[in-house]
Amino acid sequence: MRVSDKHQKITQAAVKVFARKGFFNARISDIAKEAKVADGTIYLYFNNKYDILISLFEDEIGKIIVKVKLLLENETDPLKMLEIYAIHHLSLLQDQKELVEVLQMELRQSNKFIKEYRNTKFIEYIDIISEIVHKGQDSGHFRKEIMPGVIKRAFFGALDEMSRLWALSAKPHYTLEETAKHISDIFLRGIVVRNS
Amino acid sequence: MRVSDKHQKITQAAVKVFARKGFFNARISDIAKEAKVADGTIYLYFNNKYDILISLFEDEIGKIIVKVKLLLENETDPLKMLEIYAIHHLSLLQDQKELVEVLQMELRQSNKFIKEYRNTKFIEYIDIISEIVHKGQDSGHFRKEIMPGVIKRAFFGALDEMSRLWALSAKPHYTLEETAKHISDIFLRGIVVRNS
DNA sequence: GCTTATTATGAATAATGATTCATTTTTGTT
DNA sequence: AACAAAAATGAATCATTATTCATAATAAGC
16 A cells, blocks of 8 residues: 555544544544544554644645635636635535535634644635636726625625534535526625626 | 623633633633633632623623613614624624624634524624615615515625634724725625615 | 655653642631 | 631542554565
């Protein structure tokens, strides 16, 4: 087994365990068991428990960024682009429920207990929104007076709160697409130059 | 000192310590020191460490609900009501920074590690939004086809993500009122019957 | 097939910190 | 003031677990 495979295997196991028990309640031995390796093996690939979490953030958010950028690549209409972002973000929950749970529960507070860690990948992910908004303002689709720095947080926050609800409660009342479009629609009506 | 005073004193100390270190990194002895009581004293007022956190949620969100309901009491315009809610929510950060940090960091994940705990107070707080939206639909101000259950999450999520940004970064770029009005404005344009 | 280098193991270590409870201090009553 | 009841103390307990490291297994080179 290649080195990177085992790294990956431990990361995947950590996602499962962190999702189930949370970072602090997760034991290294739980992760080792899930990954089918010895406890000590984990320390050949990671410096410590925090390092597993940080490494997981970087890798997985990196992948998410690559994917959403790919989806946006061939779209030029900023309205459509926001909708694509919304659908993609909510889709994550379907495709990778455990990962989303970990990101939601642990990512935010990581700044608190890991002082050195500046979450640059996360910032890169939400900055995609403000780039779209800027583009829409330049092209005349969006009102000039809206503040991209506020909108990116508001839009992301709206989506992520839905995602959180679904992650905790059993079943969504509405379909994912329906909800993504509903939220995009509200925002778009709020930021476009003229309402049709 | 009355019994309830000491309960309160420990709760306040816990807010400070949890905000500084996070729930899991906070030691009971830290809270005891901050509250100027002995470690053992804490166990005369709380069953265990989790109980401090839960009790803190219930008490403090309860107070927040009372306050925002009071603010909304004399307002009948649903548009204004949403704005009031937004301003109040963002104001919390100014008035009670440490409490907001604890609610943001620890509240969400508490469902994960304290299985028995259904966070009813939190639900009561965000349900205020859907009540306003329903009222606005009944009065003809808001479009019938919008989904209050989605809007309440989206609106709350938008506000709370701003709050989180400010809690982590040093200084807001915009004033609180400005931001609250900007976010309310986007949502209101998105949900009103006709745009002016 | 033998030797060396790499990778993996998991029992032992060592620190940590929540909780308990025997003892002390404070408060209230007569 | 003397006594009882209530409240507070904090050192000792005891379980928990991240990390280490001496040893073993596996792979690579020749």
